[in-house]
Amino acid sequence: MNELTKLTAKDFATDQEVRWCPGCGDYAVLKAVQRTMPELGAKPENTVFISGIGCSSRFPYYMETYGFHTIHGRAPAIATGVKLANPDLDVWIITGDGDALSIGGNHTMHVLRRNLDCQILLFNNEIYGLTKGQYSPTSRAGTRSPSTPYGSVDRPANPCAFALGSGARFVARGIDVSKHLPDVLKAAYAHKGAAFVEIYQNCIVYNDDVFAPFTAKENAGKQLWLKTGEPMLFDGGAKGIALDVETLSLRVVDVTDGDWQSAGVLVHNPQNKALAQMLVEMPSDIFPVALGVIFDSPAPTFESAVVEQNKAAAAGKAPNLQALVSKGQSWQVEKEPRAE
Amino acid sequence: MATATHIVTPEESEPHGPLEAVVVRFAGDSGDGMQLTGGQFTLSTALAGNDLATFPDFPAEIRAPQGTTFGVSAFQINFGSSAIETAGDAPDVLVAMNPAALKVNVASLKPGGLIIADEGEFGARNLAKAGYDANPLDDGSLAKWQLIKFNISQLTLDAVKPFGLGNKEALRCKNMWTLGLALWMFDRDRGPIEDWLKTKFAKAPELAEANIAALNAGHAFGETAEIGGPLKQHHIDPAPAEPGLYRTITGAESISLGLVAGTQLAGLKMFFGGYPITPASAILHHLSRLKEYDVTTFQAEDEIAAIASAIGASFAGSLGVTSSSGPGIALKGEAMGLAIMTELPLVIVNSQRGGPSTGLPTKTEQSDLYQAVYGRNGDAPMPVISARSPADAFDCAIEAVRIAVQYMTPVMLLTDGYIANAAEPWKVPDMGGYAPFPVTFHDERPAEGEQVLAYKRDDKRARVWIKPGSEGLMHRIGGIEKNVKTGHIDYNPDNHQAMTDMRAAKVMGVADTIPDQDVTLGEAGSKLAVVGWGSTFGPIHQAVRRARKQGLDVSHVHIRHIWPLPKNLGELLATYDRIIIPEMNNGQLKTLLRDQYLVDAKPVLKVSGQPFMIAEIEAAIDEALNA
Numbered sequence: 001m002n003e004l005t006k007l008t009a010k011d012f013a014t015d016q017e018v019r020w021c022p023g024c025g026d027y028a029v030l031k032a033v034q035r036t037m038p039e040l041g042a043k044p045e046n047t048v049f050i051s052g053i054g055c056s057s058r059f060p061y062y063m064e065t066y067g068f069h070t071i072h073g074r075a076p077a078i079a080t081g082v083k084l085a086n087p088d089l090d091v092w093i094i095t096g097d098g099d100a101l102s103i104g105g106n107h108t109m110h111v112l113r114r115n116l117d118c119q120i121l122l123f124n125n126e127i128y129g130l131t132k133g134q135y136s137p138t139s140r141a142g143t144r145s146p147s148t149p150y151g152s153v154d155r156p157a158n159p160c161a162f163a164l165g166s167g168a169r170f171v172a173r174g175i176d177v178s179k180h181l182p183d184v185l186k187a188a189y190a191h192k193g194a195a196f197v198e199i200y201q202n203c204i205v206y207n208d209d210v211f212a213p214f215t216a217k218e219n220a221g222k223q224l225w226l227k228t229g230e231p232m233l234f235d236g237g238a239k240g241i242a243l244d245v246e247t248l249s250l251r252v253v254d255v256t257d258g259d260w261q262s263a264g265v266l267v268h269n270p271q272n273k274a275l276a277q278m279l280v281e282m283p284s285d286i287f288p289v290a291l292g293v294i295f296d297s298p299a300p301t302f303e304s305a306v307v308e309q310n311k312a313a314a315a316g317k318a319p320n321l322q323a324l325v326s327k328g329q330s331w332q333v334e335k336e337p338r339a340e
Numbered sequence: 341m342a343t344a345t346h347i348v349t350p351e352e353s354e355p356h357g358p359l360e361a362v363v364v365r366f367a368g369d370s371g372d373g374m375q376l377t378g379g380q381f382t383l384s385t386a387l388a389g390n391d392l393a394t395f396p397d398f399p400a401e402i403r404a405p406q407g408t409t410f411g412v413s414a415f416q417i418n419f420g421s422s423a424i425e426t427a428g429d430a431p432d433v434l435v436a437m438n439p440a441a442l443k444v445n446v447a448s449l450k451p452g453g454l455i456i457a458d459e460g461e462f463g464a465r466n467l468a469k470a471g472y473d474a475n476p477l478d479d480g481s482l483a484k485w486q487l488i489k490f491n492i493s494q495l496t497l498d499a500v501k502p503f504g505l506g507n508k509e510a511l512r513c514k515n516m517w518t519l520g521l522a523l524w525m526f527d528r529d530r531g532p533i534e535d536w537l538k539t540k541f542a543k544a545p546e547l548a549e550a551n552i553a554a555l556n557a558g559h560a561f562g563e564t565a566e567i568g569g570p571l572k573q574h575h576i577d578p579a580p581a582e583p584g585l586y587r588t589i590t591g592a593e594s595i596s597l598g599l600v601a602g603t604q605l606a607g608l609k610m611f612f613g614g615y616p617i618t619p620a621s622a623i624l625h626h627l628s629r630l631k632e633y634d635v636t637t638f639q640a641e642d643e644i645a646a647i648a649s650a651i652g653a654s655f656a657g658s659l660g661v662t663s664s665s666g667p668g669i670a671l672k673g674e675a676m677g678l679a680i681m682t683e684l685p686l687v688i689v690n691s692q693r694g695g696p697s698t699g700l701p702t703k704t705e706q707s708d709l710y711q712a713v714y715g716r717n718g719d720a721p722m723p724v725i726s727a728r729s730p731a732d733a734f735d736c737a738i739e740a741v742r743i744a745v746q747y748m749t750p751v752m753l754l755t756d757g758y759i760a761n762a763a764e765p766w767k768v769p770d771m772g773g774y775a776p777f778p779v780t781f782h783d784e785r786p787a788e789g790e791q792v793l794a795y796k797r798d799d800k801r802a803r804v805w806i807k808p809g810s811e812g813l814m815h816r817i818g819g820i821e822k823n824v825k826t827g828h829i830d831y832n833p834d835n836h837q838a839m840t841d842m843r844a845a846k847v848m849g850v851a852d853t854i855p856d857q858d859v860t861l862g863e864a865g866s867k868l869a870v871v872g873w874g875s876t877f878g879p880i881h882q883a884v885r886r887a888r889k890q891g892l893d894v895s896h897v898h899i900r901h902i903w904p905l906p907k908n909l910g911e912l913l914a915t916y917d918r919i920i921i922p923e924m925n926n927g928q929l930k931t932l933l934r935d936q937y938l939v940d941a942k943p944v945l946k947v948s949g950q951p952f953m954i955a956e957i958e959a960a961i962d963e964a965l966n967a
Contacts, residue, residue: 014816016828045811050652061816061829066808068655069818070648071678077645081652081660082808084636085611089656089808107648110641306636314632321604321771324633325597325734329532330587330768331387333578 007038014064025176025201026055029123030062032181039182040189047090050079052099055130056123056201059094073104076111076120080302083116087303090189091118097138098128101157105137113167114302115193119185122159122196123176125203126210133206145206160280163196164273164295170195171276171295175215176202180225180292187293193301214289224288226268226279228296231260234288240265241279241288250278252286270296361420362576363428364522367445368437370404370413373515378415379763380519380536384528385419386588386765389578392419393878395427395951396761400618400701407469412444421577425729425878427762429953433525435518437461437492439470446482454486456521458514460493490561492517499557503550513554520558527575530555582767589766591730591759592622595663595689598737599623600633601771602687603659605738606745607778609634611653612661613646615668618701619757620691623663643671647688651675654684655817657781657807659741663689665757666708667698673716676750680720680843682817683795683803685744685751687737692756692874694949703949704758706874707925712752713903713932719840721847723747724903726754728877731766733759736900738774743850745779748802754902756924758875758951781805785812795827800853801846803827848904857906861885862895868964869916871941873899873929876922876952883957894961899929910937920944920964922957 012034020026037047047065051057053072060067066089070078075093083091093111100108100122111118127145128134134147138159142151163171170191174184176199188195200211214222221235232241233255242253242264253263269275276295282288366381368374375396385392395416404411418428430450436442438461446455462477476482477489496517500510516537523530534552541548562573589597603610612635614624628637636658640646643664650660664672669690679686692708694700708715712724723743727733733755740753782804786792794815795803806813815827823830824838860877861884862869872880877898884896897912899905913919913933921930922944930943944960946952 044814046809048656048808060818063816064814066814067816067818068652068682069816069820070651071674071819074644074648074675077640077648078652078655080638080640080645081611081613081649081654082656083652084638084649085609085653085656085658086807086809106641107645110645306638310631310636313629317632319604319632319634321601321633324600324630325771326585326587326768328587329383329387330585331389332585333389333581333583 007044009034009038012037012044012064014062016061018062019058020055021205023204024055025125025203026059026123028176029121029181029199029201030059033121033185034063036182036185040186042090042189046088047092048082049092049094050075050082051094052096052104053130054096054099054128055125055203056094056096057099073099073102074107075099076104076107076116079118080111080114080116083118083303084306087117087307091116093118093120095120095122097122097124097126097136097159101137101159101162105162108162109166112163112194112196115167115169115299117193117301117303119188119195120197122198123201124159124198125201125207126156127203127207129203129206158280159198160196160294161277164277164280168196168295169193169297169299170293171280172197172293173200173289173291174198175200175211175223175291177215178291184292187296191296191298193298213284222288224290226270226290226292226294228268228270228293231265231267233260233265239288242266250282250287270294273297360422360576361418361424361428362433362526362574363416363418363431364433364435365414365416365431365445365448366435366518366522367412367414367441368435368515369406369440370399370401370411371406372413372437373512374413374415374437377515377519377522378417380533381522382417382588382763383532383536384523385417385526386586387532388526388528388576389581390419390421390576391424391579391581391765392417392588392763393424393427394418394763395758398702407438407440407466409440409444409470412441414441414445419576421579423579425881426951426954427878429955435522437514437518439466439472439476442476443470443472446485449485451484452486454488455482457487457489458492458518459489460491462489495557495561496554499554500550503546503553505546505550509547510550513551516551516554517558520555520560521562522558523555524559524562525573527573530559581765585768586765587768588763589730589734590622590761590763591727591733591755592619592691592761593626594730594734594766595727595737595753595755596623596626596630598734599627599661599687599741600630600635601734601774602738602741603635604633605774605776605778606659606741607776608745609636609658610661611650611658612637612663613640613649613653614638614663615640615643615646617643617665617668619693619760620663620665620668620689622760623689623691643668644675647672647675647686650686651679651682651684654679654686655682655808657805659685659687659745661687661689663691665691665693665701666695666711669708669711670715676722677716677718677720678819679750680716680722681819681822683748685748685805687740687744688750688752689737690752690754691760692754694947700949702757704756704875704951705924705947705949706754706756706876707928707947708754709873709902709925709928709932712754719844721844722903723749723751723847723850723901724754725751725900726874726902727759728874728898728900730759730762730764732877734766734769742777743853746777746802746853747800747846747850748805749847754874756875779805781807781810783807783810783813791826793826795822795824801842801849851901851904851907854901854904854906856908857897857899857912859912860896860898862888864895864912865915866895867893867916868918868920868961869895869897869913870957870961871897871899871913871919871921871929871933872923873902876924879952879954879957880922882954883961886954886958887961892961892965894965902929902932905936913937913939913941918942918964918967920960922946922952922960924952
C-alpha cells in the first residue's frame with residue numbers, strides 16, 4: 001500500500017453482505033471501527049480481527065483485513081498465538097458477553113493478566129442473541145428468557161470490574177451509537193498492551209432498550225464521559241462525582257454555577273486503579289454510568305517479554321541440528337564388536 | 341553381613357553362564373531416587389555398548405507417604421549383548437530398598453532370581469506399613485528366590501560420614517551406594533557417573549563428594565566383601581550394532597528433537613502451546629530450552645488455549661504444535677475441528693495413558709486410537725501416525741510435520757507413557773540424509789478486481805497458506821463451512837457435500853506420499869500375521885522372532901500410519917491365513933482393520949496399564965496357530 005494513499009472507511013469494508021438483524025447495534029460499532037481505522041493509520045494487511053462465536057463474532061467477515069472467526073470463547077487464546085508468532089500484527093479481538101465472560105471467561109482473564117498487546121471489544125448486550133435469547137452472564141437478576149421463564153436468579157458479572165480484577169491495564173466503556181466511540185477506540189489502539197473496551201450494544205430483538213435508562217436521548221444526563229484531567233461532571237454539568245472520605249466511596253454532588261471545585265468533584269486520573277474500580281462499580285440508582293477511558297496505565301507487554309527472553313536464551317547459540325541430535329553422553333561403535 | 345536363610349537349589353545357585361541379557365529392577369520409595377539410579381545405570385549400560393530398553397514405573401503421587409506400597413517407584417532395565425526390544429518380562433535381579441518395594445515387586449521376579457534388600461529399612465514400622473506381619477527376609481517366605489541382604493542405609497551413612505551431612509541428607513546417598521554395587525556387578529565404569537554427579541551438584545561440591553563416596557563404597561563393597569553365593573560379577577559383551585555414534589534417548593526427547601528437525605526442514609518457526617499433563621509435559625520441558633531453533637513455547641491457561649494458540653500461530657505462519665494426553669486431547673477436540681475446517685497445519689502429540697477420565701496417569705495404554713481417528717464432531721478426517729519406540733518417534737515427528745504442512749491439515753502423533761519415559765540407545769541420525777520440504781507461502785496478489793482465493797488448492801488438494809502481513813491478500817477464515825471456490829461462508833447443501841468430500845479426499849490422499857506397508861519380520865503369506873501398532877512393537881517383535889526360531893510360520897506387521905492406512909495394507913493382510921492384533925486397549929485397531937478390509941482379525945488384549953510381556957504374545961501366537 002502506498003504510504004501516501006489516504007485510506008477511507010470503505011477500504012476497510014468487505015464485499016460480504018452484513019447479516020445482522022436490521023437495527024442491531026452491531027452495525028453502528030462496525031461503522032465506527034471502519035471509520036476509525038484510517039485515522040489510526042492502520043494497514044489492512046497488518047491488521048487481524050479475531051472473534052469467537054456469537055452475533056458480534058461475525059464482525060471479522062466485514063473487515064477488509066485478515067480475519068479469523070474461531071470457536072466459542074477461544075478468541076483470546078487464538079489471538080495469543082497469532083501475536084506471539086508475529087508481534088508486528090495489530091490484533092483486535094471481537095467478543096460478546098457470553099463469549100468473553102461465560103464460555104471464554106478463563107481466556108479473557110489470562111489474556112488480560114498477561115497483557116498481550118491487543119484491543120478487546122466486548123459487545124455487551126446482556127443476552128444470548130445468536131441462540132435466540134437466553135439470559136447471559138451480564139443479564140440483570142430477574143431477566144425472563146426462554147431458559148429462565150420465571151426470571152434469572154443469578155447475579156450478573158460486571159465486565160469492567162472483571163477486567164480490572166484480572167489485571168487489565170486499560171479499561172474503557174462506550175455505547176454502540178455514541179459519537180464518542182471512535183475516541184474510545186483510538187485510545188484503546190494507542191495503549192500498548194491489552195486494551196479492554198466494553199461496548200453497550202442494543203439487541204433489538206431479544207433485549208431491546210435494556211440500556212435505555214442511560215442511552216436514550218432523554219436520559220443522556222446519566223452518562224459520565226470521563227476525560228483525563230477534567231472534572232467528573234454529568235447531567236449537563238449540574239452534577240458531579242465526589243469522594244466520601246468517611247466511607248471511602250463515591251457520591252453524587254450538585255454543582256451550581258459550574259463551581260465544581262467547591263462541590264469537591266473529582267478530577268479524572270486514568271492511572272488511579274482504586275478510582276477506576278469505584279467508577280466501574282457505581283450502582284445504577286442515582287449514579288451515572290462511567291464511560292470513556294476509565295483506566296489506562298501501561299505495563300510491559302507479554303509478547304515483548306517472550307521475544308526478549310527468546311532472544312536472550314538463543315544469544316550466542318548457533319542452531320545446528322546435527323549437534324542438537326548428538327547432544328548428551330554418546331558413544332562410538334567402531335565396528336561389529338563380536339566378530340568371533 | 342547376612343546371607344540368605346533359605347535353601348537355594350544347586351541349580352539356582354549356579355552362576356549364569358555367559359549372559360546374553362539381564363533384567364534388573366530397582367525398586368524403592370518415591371523419595372529414594374530410583375528413577376535417577378535407573379537413569380544413570382542406563383547411561384552406563386549404553387556406554388558399555390549393550391543394547392537396552394527401560395521401563396520406568398512410578399506412582400502418580402509426587403510424595404506418597406513414605407514406606408507405603410502405593411509410594412513405590414521402580415525402574416526396570418533389560419540389557420544384553422543381542423538386540424533388546426522390550427524392558428524384559430520378569431526381572432533377574434530385584435533391588436528392594438524397603439519392605440514395600442519388595443512386596444510390590446517380588447512376585448514378578450523370575451524363580452531363582454536374585455533379591456538384594458536393604459535390611460536396614462526392614463524395621464517393624466516399615467514392615468507394618470508394607471503390610472508384612474513377619475520380616476520376609478527372615479521367615480523363609482522368599483525361598484524360591486536367592487536373597488542377599490545387608491544394611492545399605494548404615495553402609496551409606498558410614499561411607500559419607502566424613503562429609504558432615506545431616507542424617508536425612510546422608511541417607512539420600514543410598515541410591516548412589518546401590519548404583520555403585522550394581523556397577524560392580526556388571527563390570528561398569530564409574531567415571532561417567534562421577535562426572536554427572538559433579539555437574540549435578542556443581543553448586544554444592546560437598547554433596548557431589550558425598551554421593552561419589554557412596555558410589556565408590558557400593559562398588560568397593562562388591563569388590564572386596566566376600567559375599568560369595570549369588571552375588572557375583574558378570575560381564576555382558578557389547579551388543580552388535582551398526583557402526584556409528586550412539587546416545588540414549590527417551591520418547592519425549594526424540595519427539596521434541598523430531599519436531600524441531602521437522603520445522604527446520606520445512607523452513608518454519610515452531611510455536612508450541614502446551615498445558616502440563618502427565619506424561620506429556622516432558623515435551624514442553626524439552627522444547628522450552630531450544631529457543632535458538634526458532635521455537636516459541638507457551639504454557640497456556642488450559643488445554644483448549646494450548647491448541648487454540650497453536651492454531652493462531654499457524655494462521656500467522658508458524659507451525660503450531662500442541663501436546664497432551666487423553667483427557668487433554670478430549671478438551672482439544674473442538675479446536676481440532678477448527679483446524680480441519682480452516683485447513684491449517686498443526687501437529688498434535690498424544691502421549692497416551694491409562695483411561696478413561698483421569699484413569700492411570702503414570703501408566704501406559706494405547707486406548708486413544710478411536711479418539712485420534714474418529715473423536716471429533718462432524719466428518720472430521722485427520723491423519724494419524726503412531727511411534728513404535730523412543731528412537732522411532734524422531735522420524736514419526738518429522739513425518740507428522742511434513743504431512744501437516746504439505747497437506748494443510750492437523751496431524752495427530754500417537755505415542756504413549758511407555759515410549760515417553762523409556763530410554764533406548766539411538767544411532768544418531770545424519771541430518772544431511774533428511775530431504776528438506778520447504779514451505780512456500782502464497783504471496784501472489786490477485787489481479788485488480790479479482791478476489792483472494794484462500795481455498796485455492798494444489799495437486800495434493802492442500803489450500804494455499806497466506807501469511808497475515810502479506811499485502812493485498814487479506815482474507816477471512818473460520819469454522820463455518822466455506823465456499824469450495826472462494827472460501828467465503830456458504831451454507832449451500834451442494835457446497836457442504838463438496839467440501840466434506842474434499843476434506844476426506846485430501847486426507848486419504850496422504851496415502852500417496854507414505855511408504856507401502858512392509859512386513860516387519862517374516863513375509864507375506866504366512867499362516868499367521870501378528871499385526872501391531874505403537875509401543876507393542878518390542879514384545880511382538882521378540883515373540884515373533886522366537887516363534888520363527890521354533891519354525892513357526894508367523895510374521896510381524898507393524899503399522900505406523902494409522903490414518904490413512906498404507907495403500908497396500910488390505911492386500912497384504914489378505915495373504916495371511918490368520919491375523920491377531922495385540923493391543924493395550926479393548927480392540928481398537930482390530931475394529932479399524934475389520935472395518936476397512938473385512939478381515940477376520942482376532943484381538944489379543946491387555947488393559948492393565950503395563951506393557952505386554954513377550955511370553956504373553958508367544959502364548960497368543962501358539963493359541964492362534966493351534967486354534
